[in-house]
Amino acid sequence: MSSAILKRILQKPKPDSNISITLLHTTTVSSPPSDPLISxxxxxxxxxxxKSRWSTLKSLNPTGFTSSQFSEITLHLRNNPHLSLHFFLFTRRYSLCLHDLASYSTLIHILARSRLKSHARDVIRLALRLEETERVSKVFRSLIKSYNRCGSAPFVFDLLVKSCLDSKEIDGAVMVMRKLKSKGIDLQISTCNALISEVSKRRGASYGYNLYREVFCLDDVIAKVKPNVNTYNLMMVSFYREGDTEMVERIWREMECSPNAYSYSVLMETYCARGMMSEAGKIWEEMKLKGVGYDVVAYNTMIGGLCSNLEVSKAKELVREMGLKGIECTSLTYEHLVNGYCKVGDVDSGMVVYRDMKRKGFEVEGLTVEVLVEGLCNSEKRRAVEAVEIVKEGYEFYPSRKCYELLIKKLCEEGKMERALNIQAEMVGKGFKPSQETYKAFIDGYGTVGDEETSALLAIEMTESLKLREEDES
Known part of the structure; x- marks a missing residue:
């Protein structure tokens, strides 16, 4: 935020649309307190x-302090912000002061000017909870009113915006930004990015994009604050998550600063998701030409794209390249390879990667386990039992209905009826009722092993079960 604020006369607070801001950067000099209690x-x-100050204070004034007295005392302690905070906590713990926005604001300014940002944000959140309506506007006005008297620092308003975001007060955070901007005051770039990011997550990427243009005055000829690479990255990620790849490319073209490795990774991921591996490859080569070093995110992005598009051999080459450069593989690297091998039908190589991953202490994501299970179950080597063992190994892995039904079907096809029953019992215990496919798997399985009686009984049970289910649904 700019430290050269034009001098303006602080007017009496008006409705929010007409807030007048005066931020004079002066060092206030406190005169000796006239109130003996304050002194x-x-x-x-x-x-x-x-050890003795708190008990002495309670003895001196058992009835406590008014809000204005607290503010005066705290102002005289402004060069010792930690003591000011302890005094505030002391008055709250023993109910020695009925704090209002004025007392909160004084403490917030003192903490802010001493760069105790986390403590200042904690107090701001308390102040926001003090009001039931128009809370952000009221706290904002109170901070403005007490700003000069406390000799505060401009980024106190950045702390207010970030505290609003913490408290899900999105509209309030936007309001503060707009009020400041209308007076020629800009938030810090990190605050601008946090505001745009939170708005994009909660209101959508398009809303965030419009705010991004407003915050950085992109429709004006001259803007004092420029977006940085993190701004562009968060906007690209926001649109990528919504599947709007055209806007990702548009943000890339609008970028007025040098992209970093993460910027390239987001654009590559966009192309990989669309199966445009040649375009992703061009971006990969551009990174090399521009001297942007490949990090683990960039490698994982390309490896994942290659595996998704059945180019596993090229992905394996990149894994080897990572090793030669001393870049450690992550769990995501291994998961991409497992998925890739299973997609191309090479479940044996997928199992080798899976075992190596487990040996190195990585946990496997549930979706990757299910892909491996499907690969084993559909293998011509009849590996359903091996698939069951993989499921049992998964730490905190909860199979889906589809996974359970596939295991049961394949176990029944292989004549492993007892194991299939165990899986079915576990499936019911997880809240999945047997479906028609499950019944058919058992009926066919018992028929295969020659137990025609059980097969016939299950056929009758399936018919009755489906009839009852239809009645319940009607």
Whole structure:
């Protein structure tokens, strides 16, 4: 935020649309307190030992302090912000002050000017909870009113915006940004990015994009604050998540700063998701030409794209290249390879990668386990039992109905009826009722092993079960 704020006369607070802002960067000099209680309290806080000061204060003034008295005391402690915070917590713990926005604001300014950002944000969140309606507007006005008296720092408003985002006060955060901007005051770039990111997540990428253009005055000839690479990255990611690849490319073209490795990775992922591997390859080569080093994210992006598009041999070459450069593979690297091998029907290589992954202590995502299970079950080597063992190995892995039904079907086809029954019992225990496909698998399975009686009984049970289900649904 700019530190050169034009001098304006602070007017009496008006409705939000007409808030007048005066931020004079002066160092306030406190005159000696005229109130004996304030003078005594400041003396006790600054000169007594920590063990005795609190008990002494309670004895001095058992009825507590008014909000204005607290503010005066805190102002005299502004060069010792930690002591100011302890005094605030002391008054709250023993209900010695009925705090209002004025007292909260004084403490917020003192914490902000001393760069105690996390503590300042905690107090801002308390202040926001103090009001039931128009809470952000009221806290904003209170901070403006007390700004000069406390000799505050401009980024106190950045802390307000970020605290609003923490409290899901999106509209309030946008309002503060607009009020400041209308007076020629800009938020810090990190705050702008946080605001755009949160709005994009909660309101959609298009809403975030419009705000991005507003925040950085992109429709004006001259803008004081420019978006940085993180701004462009978060906008590209936002549109990518919504599947709007054209907007990802548009943001890329609008980028006025040098893209970093993550920028390239987002664009490559966009092309990979559309199966445009030649375009992704061009971006990969551009990184090399521009001297942008490949990091693990870039490698994983290309490896995942190649595996998804059945180019597993090229993906394996990139894995080898990672090793030669000393870049450690992540669990995602291995999962891409497992998925790739299973897609091309090479489940044996997928199992080798899976075992290597487990040996190195990586946990496998549920979707990858299911892909491996499907590959084993559909193998010509009748490997359903092996697939069951893979499922049992999965830490906190919860198979889907589809996974259970596939295991049961393949076990029944292989005549492993007892194992199939165990899987079916586990499936029911997880809340999945037997479907028509499950019954048919058991009926065919028992028929295959020569148990025609059980097969016939299950056929009758299936008919009755489906009839009852239809009645329940009607």
């Amino acid at each position: 005594s309290t400041v003396s006790i806080l600054t000169h007594h030992r920590s």
